[in-house]
Amino acid sequence: MKIHHLLSTAMLAVLSAVPVCAAPMIQFVDNLDSSVTLQVVTDANGSLGAELAVVVSSSPGLQLTGVTVDTGNFDTANPGDNPFIPGSPVGGDTNGLWTDLPNGAVFAAYGSGNLGIGAFDFLTLQYQGTGTLEAFGLVAQQGQLNDGLSASIDLVIPEPTTAVLALIGLVGIAGRRRFV
Incomplete structure (x- = not known):
């Protein structure tokens, strides 16, 4: 009877196994030099196709000043559905x-060769000021279309008071002496 239960459990486990699907994501990285990089993060080997849009979403003073595609990773320009063109x-x-x-809008549609697993630079955006950038779109990986991807980043320049207070703290720590 115990062997029967063991075999039944093993068969149930095999039959209920779900195939693992690749699920890429996107993320921003602040380069701390008035630029940010939008990355595609993969969890499986293979080539990719990405259609990603970036927009300034809250901008009292944020302005995009330049954009570069990382053609070392994404070397093939693809046709894509641009969300910024009405009625496209x-x-x-x-x-x-x-x-x-x-107007703070960028769209890129590019493909890659086999990138492997990891975080791969897609776009580098130069900016001035402070505000929020949002990215959205889709990435195709291993024949699977993954749409609805999104990422955001708040770009803030530290105010001078914060820098002065941090400097005062460092001077205080450096000047502190222990007396025995």
Whole structure:
């Protein structure tokens, strides 16, 4: 009877196994030099296709000043569905990189060779001021279309008072002496 239960449990485990699907994500990295990098993070080997849009979402003073595609990772311009073109047809209305820097909008559709597993730079954006950037779009990995991806980053320049207070604290720590 015990062997029967063991075999039944083993069969149930085999039958209920779900195939593992690749699930990439996107993220921003602040380069701390008035630029940020949008990365595609993969969890499986293979080539990728990415259609990603970046927009300034809250901007009392944030302005995009430049954008560069990392062609070392993403070397093939693809047709993509640009969300910033009203009434655009499905199937691709922008090939590669599209920018509207004065209005804080960027769209890129690129493919890659086999990148492996890890975080890979997609776009580097230069900016001035402070505000929030948002990215959204899709990444195709291992024949799987993963749409609805999003990321955001708050870009804040530290106010001078914060820097002065940090400096005072460091001077205080350095000047502290122990007396025995």
